[in-house]
Amino acid sequence: xxRRKHNSRGFTLVELLVVIAIIGVLVGLLLPAVQAAREAxxxxxxxxxxxxxxxxxxxxxxxxxxxxxxxxxxxxxxxWTTFILPxxxxxxxxxxxxxxxxxxxxxxxxxGFVYDRTNLxxxxxxxxxxxxVAWGGSFxxxxxxxxxxxxxxxFRVSANLWPKVSYLACIGQTAVGDAQVRTGSxxxxxxNWRISNYYGLKRxxxxxxxxxxxxxxxxxxxxxxxxxxxxxxxxxxxxxRGEKLASCLDGLSNTAMFSEGLQTGDGPTPHASFSxxxxxxxxxxxxxxxxxxxxxxxPDELMVAxxxxxxxxxxxxxxxxxxxxAVRISARSLHPGGVNMVRGDGSVIFVSQTIDRKVWRATxxxxxxxxxxxx
Numbered sequence: 001x002x003r004r005k006h007n008s009r010g011f012t013l014v015e016l017l018v019v020i021a022i023i024g025v026l027v028g029l030l031l032p033a034v035q036a037a038r039e040a041x042x043x044x045x046x047x048x049x050x051x052x053x054x055x056x057x058x059x060x061x062x063x064x065x066x067x068x069x070x071x072x073x074x075x076x077x078x079x080w081t082t083f084i085l086p087x088x089x090x091x092x093x094x095x096x097x098x099x100x101x102x103x104x105x106x107x108x109x110x111x112g113f114v115y116d117r118t119n120l121x122x123x124x125x126x127x128x129x130x131x132x133v134a135w136g137g138s139f140x141x142x143x144x145x146x147x148x149x150x151x152x153x154x155f156r157v158s159a160n161l162w163p164k165v166s167y168l169a170c171i172g173q174t175a176v177g178d179a180q181v182r183t184g185s186x187x188x189x190x191x192n193w194r195i196s197n198y199y200g201l202k203r204x205x206x207x208x209x210x211x212x213x214x215x216x217x218x219x220x221x222x223x224x225x226x227x228x229x230x231x232x233x234x235x236x237x238x239x240x241r242g243e244k245l246a247s248c249l250d251g252l253s254n255t256a257m258f259s260e261g262l263q264t265g266d267g268p269t270p271h272a273s274f275s276x277x278x279x280x281x282x283x284x285x286x287x288x289x290x291x292x293x294x295x296x297x298x299p300d301e302l303m304v305a306x307x308x309x310x311x312x313x314x315x316x317x318x319x320x321x322x323x324x325x326a327v328r329i330s331a332r333s334l335h336p337g338g339v340n341m342v343r344g345d346g347s348v349i350f351v352s353q354t355i356d357r358k359v360w361r362a363t364x365x366x367x368x369x370x371x372x373x374x375x
Contacts (some may be wrong), residue, residue, distance in 0.1 A: 290364025
């Protein structure tokens with residue numbers, strides 16, 4: 001019986017290389033699609049986080065006679081980010097914080113908070129450090145405040161790391177500052193820093209001919225915490241709220257409430273003591289302006305150069321305002337093509353970075369009566 005031998009033959013080197021090349025091409029074709037799908041999921045999660053912020057702001061207003069949280073009651077760790085916590089299922093965290101009135105330079109305050117008059121370093125003299133601890137670490141312990149597409153960087157002050165967030169409240173179309181609301185000697189007990197109510201700065205370092213009126217915004221301060229006694233000041237401070245939703249004459253669906261910001265870290269030439277201030281939960285750095293469109297190549301303008309760490313995604317310069325300290329921060333994200341935005345009615349939309357500048361500025365105002373629309 002004739003038996004034929006069947007010899008098995010393996011791949012030749014050329015065939016193997018061809019197969020590897022085909023696999024490489026397929027992976028190259030699929031990888032962008034996978035990355036796009038992942039980014040779409042991250043953007044959706046980011047939008048869901050912002051939806052929670054919008055709902056929390058409206059729930060706050062429901063319990064405060066229609067008023068939003070105060071934009072900032074005190075310069076340090078007393079912005080809307082703190083006041084909104086109980087409405088994000090963070091009541092226990094909020095209960096650990098110092099949110100009562102304490103005159104600037106005082107040695108103690110409510111909730112066990114203590115100032116140190118002798119410590120002149122940043123954070124030692126007037127910062128509410130127990131609030132930093134309650135936030136839960138250098139990146140903050142509230143996932144709702146962090147966009148999964150963005151980079152998470154703390155605000156570094158020497159060896160201390162303080163929390164940042166990915167979302168900013170709209171302060172209008174101009175800029176925000178605190179220099180004009182230092183109450184000075186008229187308040188017994190010292191100076192109290194607070195963000196002004198829509199600080200109407202018309203220009204910082206921009207085009208001198210591009211002068212804007214502020215025309216309102218959804219976030220700012222309400223009743224100033226002033227009075228003849230410490231008790232009356234504390235009472236006014238406790239009642240202080242932001243603007244009423246009903247004061248939005250342009251319509252809540254046409255007005256920005258929140259958008260995204262980048263938690264930038266150290267730039268190419270880091271400062272010895274400070275990292276970038278943007279995205280910090282303190283002071284005017286928790287706000288954005290619609291002066292420039294989202295993801296603009298124009299630099300943000302910060303109080304001083306030490307707070308500005310210039311990066312390709314988020315350029316910045318030191319402000320050059322004639323009226324004192326002021327800040328202009330634009331909405332930014334790492335989402336391709338634009339940013340998420342929460343409107344005054346609580347809805348979330350994705351805004352293209354190619355939006356017309358006039359339309360974007362009109363979105364930032366609450367009492368501008370603008371009729372301009374995107375074509």
